[in-house]
Amino acid sequence: MDEPLIHHGGAPPGASPPVLAARGVAKAFGPVEVLTDVGLALAAGEVHAVIGENGAGKSTLMKLISGHLAPTRGAIEIDGEAVHFAGPVDAESRGIVLVHQEILLAPHLTVAQNIFLGRELKRGLMVDDRAMNAQAAAALRQLGVDIDPRALVSRLSIARRQLVQIARALAVPHRVVIFDEPTASLTPIETEALLKVIRALKARGVAILYISHRLPEVAAIADRITVLRDGRLIATRDADTLSPVEMARLMVGRDMAQLYPQRSEAPPGAIALEVRDLSVPGFAADISFTLRKGEILGFAGLIGAGRTELIEGVTGLRPAHGAVSVEGRPIRLGSVRESMQAGIVYLSEDRKGKGLLLGQNLRVNLTLAALRRFLRHGFIDRQAEERELDAAIGAFDIRARRKEMLAGQLSGGNQQKLLLAKMMLLAPEIVIIDEPTRGIDIGTKQQIYRFIAKLAAEGKAVIVISSEMQELIGICHRILVMRAGRLVGEVAGEAMTEDEIVVHATGVSAMAGDASMRAAQP
């Protein structure tokens, strides 16, 4: 792509060659080409976002640029010269640094020990902790974050671990920093703090490649945006010429005007779930709320506010005390099975860790929770299981290469659909979904929103926990906000705005980056 390097990001225009460029790169695995003739040029001081659905080729492109993979065709250029990376370490030595999506830190080491892991500073034979602590503190200050380098990583919130990970990546000399979905597990306020860090890097002339699913955030940070679809380059545009809706349209290849389905305005039904004075020791205290049939109730709050733990208390997954009743009948707390039998299902935010058996096939996963339905004379009826899998693949649009594949080989969106199918086999009346679209591409998001709306329209009661406020506002009838283990607010109707939710969630009335960052700590 021979586009002129014009951008409004402040870096000097076009005279010098791009810091980093991909020229017509392609990558094939066996006979399958997953990336075809993609070009991308990155200038110093530019934030260049790459967006696309899962499978669009973002990861592959990033791996080519960071030396994890070698292109089958085309070339990577640094300062206009073609280079061949021997591996990620080689790319890193040339100043190209990748910040991984997953947190890859040793929890029982300190922040400084993690930052210098594998490249410890030494004095003679001894590790020089004092120097490492000092340098780590300086590096963290440079990122504008206030973290004690001597703190154990296991004591930090996820958001702060992410910042440590960034500090670690930036501890080597860097000219290009690649962020792979850095905000996937961050709340809006934590995201804002991260974006501040990225702006600081940009001001220092670092070139940034930013991969994300979250379009509003891309619009907020990017100078230019490259859209990939099905392994091909669809467009590279200046960010201010693209609205999030247009981005979505380019990504999906069709009109995405209506991401959120029409909210049913049917009168609320009878009370399905009533929670009275429920406490989950250490996480949530004195929570009371009701949920009606046909209602979609949202739970908003910062990470660590206790939303997930509260629901785990309601569903018997965590010790809790208080009263929970389903359609007026009290249920015993502390038993997952009893809560399931009462008609409650809970889909964990941690799909890979708590939702699906990644090493088992789709059939085993699908029927695990409702295995009783597939017993004939006490034995599992495999044919019935197979039939149910066929039905689920159709009904939930699960895109599986082979029916025998493992759940871990599915993409995030398809894993979520499989998890939905699995829990729906229990024929629940109350469906609780935690972070329904985390790490899921926009096309699948839309499908999942429609599915949630359909559940409510059928008279089921639905609870959605989400850190994406837009999502809650888009699909819920009513939103409860939690802060530090307590229910602090309820918004509905016209009052359902991000500002209103943030005020409740943080207890402060303005989005003040650093202050709220500290408030986000557990």
Place this chain on the structure above:
Amino acid sequence: MTDEARPLDLDKDGGRSGLARFFGEIDMAAVAPFIALAALFLLGALLNPNFLTTNNLMNVLTRSSFIAIIAVGATFVISAGGLDLSVGSSAALVAGIMILFLNGGGLDGGTLLIGAAMGVAILVGGLAGLANGAVTVLGRIEPFIVTLGTMAIFRSVTTWLADGGSIAVKSPDVRGLLRPIYTGTVFGLPVPVLIMAVVGLVGAFILYRTAFGRHVIAVGSNEDVARYSGVHVGRVRALTYVIQGVCVAIAVIVYVPRLGAATATTGLLWELQAITAVVIGGTALRGGVGRIWGTICGAFMLEVVGNIMVLSSLVSEYLIGAVQGVIIVIAMLVQKSLMRRS
């Protein structure tokens, strides 16, 4: 970010040839132990013509039955992500108590006594397993440590019961009644081999066809996912140890007629052999995969190796342990490379 998010036709298979597709669908990890066994047969036949005689093979199969029966139980424990190091010691304890019961006489010393002694054995074995399971589950302690402890306890109690020596079946009549359990044949098949086959069949049925078996695999794959799916994780885990205990007892019932005595060294290192059989049979030590027939094949392989060494005198038979050790390491390497391929 995976690359299969495109709609794909389930009936097509990306242009792979029919043959490649056929082999692709065979689970190599499941077949590997049987291929290895076939290779051993070939080796044995080449080294000594007597190896492939029915007589020799039946002999080997009979001798492998104790470990095979115990290893079927171990397959449950290991597939559920647990481990039981105490099987050898509990075999000694069960044998000791069973013989003491037989020596206590009563019940006219006839077949009724033998039957009751078997019942006692199963009960003691089951209780020993329950103890392992209960401490592991309720105390939330690593099974490695729990069963290391019970291994010492069972062994030591047996030594104490035997007063440092051996507990032997006293009555010659009882001994006579017991003997056919080891030496007898039904339709030409030795009784221990039949018992092993029945244990294998029942085990395979439980593991592959019942909800409990599916739950064992689920717990071994990921305990959290099982819990979030409404599986009683603790109960499933504890039951696998009870199954292990009962399997040990069945093995002891076949073993006591063979030697007629229990000593402080009865069942020594059986836990290693059982775990080896399970692992070379294709069951994953980290849990989530269980292969009953692979386990029985593994137990058989261990005995075949010993047999070939005795028949061929290529390697001193004192090195049997070393060769078995090499086999387990090779089996793990093969498993690993198969896993990487898939």
